[in-house]
Amino acid sequence: xxAVGLIVEYNPFHNGHAYHLQTSKEAAEADVVIxxxxxxxxxxxxxxxxxxxxxxxxxxxxxxxxxxxxxxRFATQKAETFANGAVSILDSxxxxxxxxxxxxxxxxxFLQTIDYLEVQQRTFNENIKQYIxxxxxxxxALSLAFQQLPDADKYLDIAKPNNILGLEYIxxxxxxKSTVSPMTIPxxxxxxxxxxxxxxxxxxxxxxxxxxxxxxxxxxxIDQYVPEQTKLLLKDYLQQYQVFHQWENYWNYLQFxxxxxxxxxxxxxxxxxxxxxxxxxxxxxxxxxxxxxxxxIKTKRYTWTRLQRLxxxxxxxxxxxxxxxxxxxxxxxxxxxxxxxxxxxxNKKKSNLSLPLISKxxxxxxxxxxxxxxxxxxxxxxxxxxxxxxxxxxxFEQPPIYIKEK
Amino acid sequence: xxAVGLIVEYNPFHNGHAYHLQTSKEAAEADVVIxxxxxxxxxxxxxxxxxxxxxxxxxxxxxxxxxxxxxxRFATQKAETFANGAVSILDSxxxxxxxxxxxxxxxxxFLQTIDYLEVQQRTFNENIKQYIxxxxxxxxALSLAFQQLPDADKYLDIAKPNNILGLEYIxxxxxxKSTVSPMTIPxxxxxxxxxxxxxxxxxxxxxxxxxxxxxxxxxxxIDQYVPEQTKLLLKDYLQQYQVFHQWENYWNYLQFxxxxxxxxxxxxxxxxxxxxxxxxxxxxxxxxxxxxxxxxIKTKRYTWTRLQRLxxxxxxxxxxxxxxxxxxxxxxxxxxxxxxxxxxxxNKKKSNLSLPLISKxxxxxxxxxxxxxxxxxxxxxxxxxxxxxxxxxxxFEQPPIYIKEK
Numbered sequence: 001x002x003a004v005g006l007i008v009e010y011n012p013f014h015n016g017h018a019y020h021l022q023t024s025k026e027a028a029e030a031d032v033v034i035x036x037x038x039x040x041x042x043x044x045x046x047x048x049x050x051x052x053x054x055x056x057x058x059x060x061x062x063x064x065x066x067x068x069x070x071x072x073r074f075a076t077q078k079a080e081t082f083a084n085g086a087v088s089i090l091d092s093x094x095x096x097x098x099x100x101x102x103x104x105x106x107x108x109x110f111l112q113t114i115d116y117l118e119v120q121q122r123t124f125n126e127n128i129k130q131y132i133x134x135x136x137x138x139x140x141a142l143s144l145a146f147q148q149l150p151d152a153d154k155y156l157d158i159a160k161p162n163n164i165l166g167l168e169y170i171x172x173x174x175x176x177k178s179t180v181s182p183m184t185i186p187x188x189x190x191x192x193x194x195x196x197x198x199x200x201x202x203x204x205x206x207x208x209x210x211x212x213x214x215x216x217x218x219x220x221x222i223d224q225y226v227p228e229q230t231k232l233l234l235k236d237y238l239q240q241y242q243v244f245h246q247w248e249n250y251w252n253y254l255q256f257x258x259x260x261x262x263x264x265x266x267x268x269x270x271x272x273x274x275x276x277x278x279x280x281x282x283x284x285x286x287x288x289x290x291x292x293x294x295x296x297i298k299t300k301r302y303t304w305t306r307l308q309r310l311x312x313x314x315x316x317x318x319x320x321x322x323x324x325x326x327x328x329x330x331x332x333x334x335x336x337x338x339x340x341x342x343x344x345x346x347n348k349k350k351s352n353l354s355l356p357l358i359s360k361x362x363x364x365x366x367x368x369x370x371x372x373x374x375x376x377x378x379x380x381x382x383x384x385x386x387x388x389x390x391x392x393x394x395x396f397e398q399p400p401i402y403i404k405e406k
Numbered sequence: 407x408x409a410v411g412l413i414v415e416y417n418p419f420h421n422g423h424a425y426h427l428q429t430s431k432e433a434a435e436a437d438v439v440i441x442x443x444x445x446x447x448x449x450x451x452x453x454x455x456x457x458x459x460x461x462x463x464x465x466x467x468x469x470x471x472x473x474x475x476x477x478x479r480f481a482t483q484k485a486e487t488f489a490n491g492a493v494s495i496l497d498s499x500x501x502x503x504x505x506x507x508x509x510x511x512x513x514x515x516f517l518q519t520i521d522y523l524e525v526q527q528r529t530f531n532e533n534i535k536q537y538i539x540x541x542x543x544x545x546x547a548l549s550l551a552f553q554q555l556p557d558a559d560k561y562l563d564i565a566k567p568n569n570i571l572g573l574e575y576i577x578x579x580x581x582x583k584s585t586v587s588p589m590t591i592p593x594x595x596x597x598x599x600x601x602x603x604x605x606x607x608x609x610x611x612x613x614x615x616x617x618x619x620x621x622x623x624x625x626x627x628i629d630q631y632v633p634e635q636t637k638l639l640l641k642d643y644l645q646q647y648q649v650f651h652q653w654e655n656y657w658n659y660l661q662f663x664x665x666x667x668x669x670x671x672x673x674x675x676x677x678x679x680x681x682x683x684x685x686x687x688x689x690x691x692x693x694x695x696x697x698x699x700x701x702x703i704k705t706k707r708y709t710w711t712r713l714q715r716l717x718x719x720x721x722x723x724x725x726x727x728x729x730x731x732x733x734x735x736x737x738x739x740x741x742x743x744x745x746x747x748x749x750x751x752x753n754k755k756k757s758n759l760s761l762p763l764i765s766k767x768x769x770x771x772x773x774x775x776x777x778x779x780x781x782x783x784x785x786x787x788x789x790x791x792x793x794x795x796x797x798x799x800x801x802f803e804q805p806p807i808y809i810k811e812k
Contacts, residue, residue, distance in 0.1 A: 252791070256659045257666075259783040260723040285783070288792050317666040377665040377691070385658070386694050 001345050004030035005090035005098045005180065006064070007083075007169070009038045011048050011209070012234060013058035014226045016188060016202045021063045023185050024099035032345045034066045034095055035059050036086045037336065038075035039372060040379035041316070043082055045308025047245040047382055049209055050237040051391065053398060056337040060403040061229040065342035067401075068093070069334040072316070072375040073326050076309050078138075081328070083168035084176075088329035091178040092354040093346075098180050100169055103160035105186025110163075110170055113156040120149050137303045139164075162187060176329065201225065212244055241383045241391065247308070249382040250315055251290040257314055258284035270323045271310045276302075280314075316374045331368050334358045337401030362396040407751050410436035411496035411504045411586065412470070413489075413575070415444045417454050417615070418640060419464035420632045422594060422608045427469050429591050430505035438751045440472045440501055441465050442492045443742065444481035445778060446785035447722070449488055451714025453651040453788055455615055456643040457797070459804060462743040466809040467635040471748035473807075474499070475740040478722070478781040479732050482715050484544075487734070489574035490582075494735035497584040498760040499752075504586050506575055509566035511592025516569075516576055519562040526555050543709045545570075568593060582735065607631065618650055647789045647797065653714070655788040656721055657696040663720055664690035676729045677716045682708075686720075722780045737774050740764045743807030768802040 004024050010017060025033055037059065039052045048055065056067045074085025090098055104110065117124060127145030132138065143159040146152055156163050170182045188202055203225040211221040212234075223231060234244075243249060258266070258281050266277035283296040290311075297307055312318075333355045338346065350357075358364045361373070373395075380391040410430050416423060431439055443465065445458045454461065462473045480491025496504055510516065523530060533551030538544065549565040552558055562569050576588045594608055609631040617627045618640075629637060640650075649655060664672070664687050672683035689702040703713055718724075739761045744752065756763075764770045767779070779801075786797040 252658065252787070253662045256662065256784070256787055259787075260663075260721070260780055262723075265723075285798060286795060288795070315666070317668075317671075374666055378662070381658070381662055381665075389692060389694070392691060 001031045001348065002029060003032040003034050003093075003095045003097075003345060004028035004183075005095040006033060006035045007070070007086040007090075007098070007100060007165075008035050008059070009042050009048070009205070010035075010055045010059055011038075011042060011205050012050065012055065012226060013062055013230045014203065014205060014208055016204070018062055018227055019188055019202065020099075020101050020185065024183070025063070027183055027185060028097045028099055030096070032065045032341055033063060034068070034090065034093060034342075034345075035064045036068050036070050036089045039069045039072060040375045041072060041076050041312045043075060043077070043309075044305045045076060045310070045312045046247060047250065047312075047379060049212070049244050049246070050234065051241075051379075051394070052336055053394060053401060054233050054237045056401050057403075058227075058230050058233050060337050060339055060342075060401060061233075062227055065339045066093075066346065067336040067338070069336050069372070071330060071332075071334070071369075072318075072371045073323065074330070076312050079164050079168040080171075083165065083172040084328050085330050087169060087172040087178060087180065088176060089333060089355075090180050091173075091176060092330065092333065094349050094352060095180050097183050098169060098173070099183040099185060100162070100166050101187040102162045102166040102184045103187060104156055104163050104166070105184055107182065107184050109156050110166055110182070110184065112154075113158075113167065114170060114174075116149075116155055124149060135301050137301060137306065139303060209246075213246060241387055243383055245379070245382040247290040247311075250378070251293070253378070253381060254290070254311055254315055255284045255293075257317075266314070268319045268321070269310070270313045270318045270320050271306070272313075272320075276310075316371070316378050318371060318374070322371065326368065326371075330355060332356050332358055332364070332366065334361075334369075334372070335400045337403070339403045340405045343402070360397065360399050407438055407754065408434065408436045409438040409440050409499075409501045409503075409751060410434035410589075411501040412439060412441045413476070413492040413496075413504070413506060413571075414441050414465070415448050415454070415611070416441075416461045416465055417444075417448060417611050418456065418461065418632060419468055419636045420609065420611060420614055422610070424468055424633055425594055425608065426505075426507050426591065430589070431469070433589055433591060434503045434505055436502070438471045438747055439469060440474070440496065440499060440748075440751075441470045442474050442476050442495045445475045445478060446781045447478060447482050447718045449481060449483070449715075450711045451482060451716070451718045452653060453656065453718075453785060455618065455650050455652070456640065457647075457785075457800070458742055459800060459807060460639050460643045462807050463809075464633075464636050464639050466743050466745055466748075466807060467639075468633055471745045472499075472752065473742040473744070475742050475778070477736060477738075477740070477775075478724075478777045479729065480736065482718050484712075485570050485574040486577075489571065489578045490734050491736050493575060493578035493584060493586065494582060495739060495761075496586050497579075497582060498736070498739065500755050500758060501586050503589050504575060504579070505589040505591060506568070506572050507593040508568045508572040508590045509593060510562055510569050510572070511590055513588065513590050515562050516572055516588070516590065519564075519573065520576060520580075522555075522561055530555060541707050543707060543712065545709060615652075619652060647793055649789055651785070651788040653696040653717075656784070657699070659784070659787060660696070660717055660721055661690045661699075663723075672720070674725045674727070675716070676719045676724045676726045677712070678719075678726075682716075722777070722784050724777060724780070728777065732774065732777075736761060738762050738764050738770070738772065740767075740775075740778070741806045743809070745809045746811045749808070766803065766805050 006024060021033060040048055042048055052069060059067050068089050070086055074082055124145055127148045128141050131141035131144045146158050158164055166184055173180055173182055201224060208222050208225055263277050266272055279297055283293050287293040287296055298304060335357060376395040380388045383391055412430060427439060446454055448454055458475060465473050474495050476492050480488055530551055533554045534547050537547035537550045552564050564570055572590055579586055579588055607630055614628050614631055669683050672678055685703055689699050693699040693702055704710060741763060782801040786794045789797055
C-alpha cells in the first residue's frame with residue numbers, strides 16, 4: 001500500500017483542499033492519504049474555527065484516510081519548526097511521499113534553490129542580518145536578502161508563503177535523512193492570504209473564515225467554496241457549541257493574563273523578546289478587543305503572525321524552557337481519525353512504528369503531551385461556559401473518529 | 407481636634423453603619439471620624455459590590471470625615487493581619503481612639519480576655535494544635551480550644567466574628583505601642599453573617615447584598631435598610647458600570663488561571679497549601695460557576711472565607727514571596743476622600759504624619775503599592791469590556807473625593 005502524506009490545517013476544509021488531495025493522490029499513485037493536521041491552535045497564531053474532531057471528520061469524509069494531530073509544540077511555530085514536526089510524523093508512519101501545494105509547483109526549482117542556498121549560505125545569512133538590523137521582520141529580511149543574491153530570479157520566489165513552507169519540508173526531509181519523497185503541485189486560484197473570493201469554486205480558507213465571521217447569511221456565502229460535508233459539519237458544530245472560535249473569544253483571557261502577571265513572568269513566555277512584555281501590558285490596559293490590541297502592538301519589526309503566535313503562547317502559558325525541553329522531532333503519534341483503508345494501513349505498519357501511537361488522550365500519561373492538554377483546556381474557554389466541560393471531556397475521551405468506506 | 411477611627415468595608419454603607427458611626431463619634435467625643443476602608447477586595451475574599459470611590463462617597467455623605475484605603479496586603483487577610491494594617495494607619499494619622507462594634511460591647515471583657523490569654527497561652531496553643539490535627543478549620547479550632555480553658559465562659563465569646571476582630575485590634579494596639587485608645591460599642595440587631603432581614607431598619611451587609619443580587623425589584627427591597635445616599639449611589643454605579651461586582655463576574659478568569667498554570671506556579675500563590683492546587687484544578691475543570699466550584703473544593707479543614715481569599719490571590723496573582731516582603735504595618739496612606747472638616751484635620755497633622763500620603767495613584771511610584779494596582783486591574787475586569795478602561799483610569803487619575811460640609 002502506497003501512502004501519500006499531506007500537511008494541513010483544514011480551517012475549514014474547502015474545494016481547494018479537495019483539489020490538492022485528489023491531485024496529490026493521483027500524482028503519488030497512492031492508495032492511502034495521510035494528513036498531519038494542526039490541533040487547536042494554528043500556524044498563524046489563531047484558534048481553529050472548529051475543533052480538531054470536526055475538522056478530522058471533514059478530512060475523512062473528503063478522501064483522507066488517516067489524520068494525525070500535529071502537536072502544539074510544532075503547529076504554532078515558524079515554518080522550519082512546523083515542517084520538522086510534520087515531516088517527522090510522516091516519516092515515522094512509513095509514508096512514501098509528501099505532496100505539498102506551492103506557488104511554484106515545480107520540484108526541481110525547490111531542489112535547485114536548496115543547493116544554491118547551501119552554496120550562498122554565508123552571504124545569505126549576512127544579508128539577512130543586515131536587513132534585520134534595519135528593523136524589518138524576519139520573513140521580510142529573508143525575502144530581501146534572497147533577492148540580493150546573484151541570479152536570485154532563477155530560483156524560487158521565497159516571498160510566497162507556500163514556497164517557504166515547501167522549502168522547509170524538503171530541508172526537513174534531508175536533515176532527518178527521511179525516505180519520504182517530496183512532491184509538489186501548483187496551488188490553484190487562491191493565494192494563501194486572500195481575503196476576497198477570486199474564483200467561482202476555489203477560495204482561500206482566510207476568505208472563507210472572513211465570510212463566516214462577517215456575513216449574516218454566512219452559510220449561503222461560502223456554499224460554493226466548500227464541499228457539502230464541510231457545510232454540514234460547520235452547521236453541526238454551531239448547533240453543538242454555539243460558536244465558531246476566533247481570537248475575540250479569548251481576548252478577555254489574554255488581557256487578564258497580561259494585566260495580572262509580572263514582567264518577569266511574561267519574559268519567560270516562549271517568543272517573548274526583551275521589552276515586548278511592557279508594550280503588550282500597556283496595550284492590554286488601553287484597548288477593548290483583540291483586533292485593536294493587535295493594531296496597537298504591531299510594528300515593522302514583528303509580523304502580525306509572529307505576534308499572534310506569541311499571544312497564543314501567553315494564553316497557553318507556554319514557557320521558553322518548556323519548548324526548549326522538547327526535541328525537534330515529534331515524540332508521539334496522536335491518531336485523530338481513520339477510514340477502513342486507513343485502519344488497514346495502520347494495522348500493517350503497527351509493528352514498525354517508531355513512535356508511540358495515542359488513540360485516546362486519557363490513556364497516555366507522558367509529560368510531553370502536556371502542551372497539547374493545556375492548549376485543549378484553553379481552547380475550550382472559547383465556547384459558552386456551560387459547554388466547556390463537554391468540549392474538554394471529548395478531548396480526553398474521544399477515540400479516533402472512524403469512518404467506514406462505502 | 408479629637409479624632410475617632412473606624413475600621414470598615416461599607417459593602418454597602420447601611421443603617422447599622424450609620425448607627426455605629428454616630429454612636430462612636432458621641433462615645434469618643436470626637437470632632438472628626440476617620441475610616442480605614444478595604445479597597446477592591448474584602449476580608450471575606452470577595453470583590454466589593456461597587457468601587458472604592460463609590461463607597462467613599464457613601465461614607466463621606468453619611469458622616470465620615472476622612473477615608474483611607476486599607477491596602478490589599480491587609481484587607482484580604484485573616485483577622486490578625488487585617489487588624490495590624492488598619493491600626494497602623496489610624497496610629498500614623500494621630501487618631502485618638504478606635505471604636506469598633508462587637509457582639510460583646512464591653513471593653514473590660516476584651517482586656518480581661520487578653521490578659522487571660524497571655525497567662526494561658528501555652529495551654530491555649532496546645533489545645534489549638536490538637537483541634538487542628540482533628541481536621542477542623544483554624545477559626546473553629548480557636549473557638550474550641552478557648553472553650554477548653556478553665557472558666558472560659560467568664561471571658562469573651564470568641565466564636566463571634568466581631569469579637570475576634572476586636573480582640574485583634576486591641577492586640578495590635580498593644581503590640582504597636584500605639585497611643586490609639588480602643589473603645590467598643592455593642593452591635594445592634596444584625597449578626598455579621600445574617601442572610602435574612604431580622605429588623606425593620608438594620609440589616610447585615612450580607613443580607614443587603616443578597617437582596618441586591620437575587621431580587622428583581624432590588625431597590626425597593628433594600629430601601630429601608632440603607633440611607634438615601636447609598637440608594638442613590640448604588641443606582642448611579644449601576645448606570646455607570648452596568649453591574650454590581652460579585653465573584654461570578656470573575657469566575658471565568660479564575661478558571662482560566664487555574665487551568666493554564668502549572669502546579670509549581672500555583673504553589674507560589676499566597677495561602678496555597680500543599681496539595682490544594684490539584685484539588686482546585688480538578689474542580690476548575692469540572693464546574694460551571696464560582697458557587698459550584700466553591701462547594702466542590704470546600705472541606706472541613708478550610709473555611710469558605712479562607713478559600714475565597716485564596717481565590718482572590720489566584721486572581722491577582724499574589725505570591726507568598728510578595729506578601730512576605732511587606733512589613734506587618736502599612737507603609738503608605740492612600741487618601742480616598744475627605745470632607746471640609748477632614749481636610750482641616752489633615753492640614754493640622756500633615757507635618758507629623760509618619761507615612762507618605764498618596765492623593766493620586768499616578769503620582770506615587772513606590773513598588774509597595776503594586777499589589778493594590780494589580781487588585782484594581784483585576785477588579786476592573788468585573789465590568790463590561792468597553793467600561794474597563796474608564797474604571798482603570800479612574801483608579802489612577804481620581805483625586806480624593808472632596809465633600810463640602812453644609
